[in-house]
Amino acid sequence: MGKHSTGEPNGPAAGHATTTAREHSTEVREAAHEGTSRPDGAARPAGPPPDGLRRRPTPVHTPTEPAPDTIASARGLTKVYGAGDTQVRALDGVDVDLARGELTAVMGPSGSGKSTLMHCLAGLDSPTAGSVVVDGVEISRMNQRQLTKLRRTRIGFVFQAYNLVPTLTAAENIRLPLDIARRPVDHERFDAVVRAVGLQDRLHHRPSELSGGQQQRVACARALIAEPSVVFADEPTGNLDSRSAAEVLSFLRRSVDDLGHSVVMVTHEPMAAAYAHRVLFLADGRLEAQLLAPDEAAVLDALGELSVARERRRATEPA
């Protein structure tokens, strides 16, 4: 496990207590304005703010170029569903850089565009306007065949409903992306991923013989087995009890800290977001703010602040 890797949410046990208020606020400000990379290139330490200092969400600045070391970026990302009276602007010109080697959580009220953002970044949906770059490749104008190839080779997925094949064993489900891509199984990697999710003694069970948490850990292993550039997880703990959720979230965090992956997770749960290095907040299809090294209370505070700001804005905007 890496130096700063706790596999735990960013909470009181996570260390970082020596950071002064001045250092802390500078770190948040600098990171917000320098995009996704730390000046020293080091892993971001997880930890709470100093006593009595609650992290504030930082407004997201408007970048023009992708920040260095991003795994996925969007510029002017717009998605409009329907037309006329029923038209919905699900994404309204989003500029975002997702950091390589981080667990990023995406939060926001229901209907704020979280899933649409994830689907556009993952090549599951095409934007109405704007650009998306994943691991250096512009994907927004790819055709369906190109997008399918991209998803198979560069992207891993974890869904709320696990989406395992019921007739296959856990081991066969984990190997599925490699089998579909007709790629050989690297047995060392397979063993390492299985060990990391703690499924050694469940490999020959079918999904119906596994708990929800175990099924989701199979899904996590499946998402990682082909060494994707980035893993997108849509409400990965939405169906899990708190203990299973903690296991899955710890694994996602460790897959970043220890195995070097990049993970983007949509979640409604402040507890889940507290496992992330960074939380992005969406409202009304716009990226409103971000929080670094969050803890659960800071996420709750940020959601409250953003909700008040949103109500104020809605009250002053023309209908």
Ligand SMILES: Nc1ncnc2c1ncn2[C@@H]1O[C@H](COP(=O)(O)OP(=O)(O)OP(=O)(O)O)[C@@H](O)[C@H]1O
């Ligand atoms: N296929 C679609 N057709 C029409 N409207 C859609 C479609 N998909 C999403 N929308 C609308 O786009 C907006 C954003 O939806 P999206 O699912 O991205 O939000 P969300 O933040 O993920 O919501 P939730 O938290 O409830 O899952 C919503 O108003 C939704 O009704």
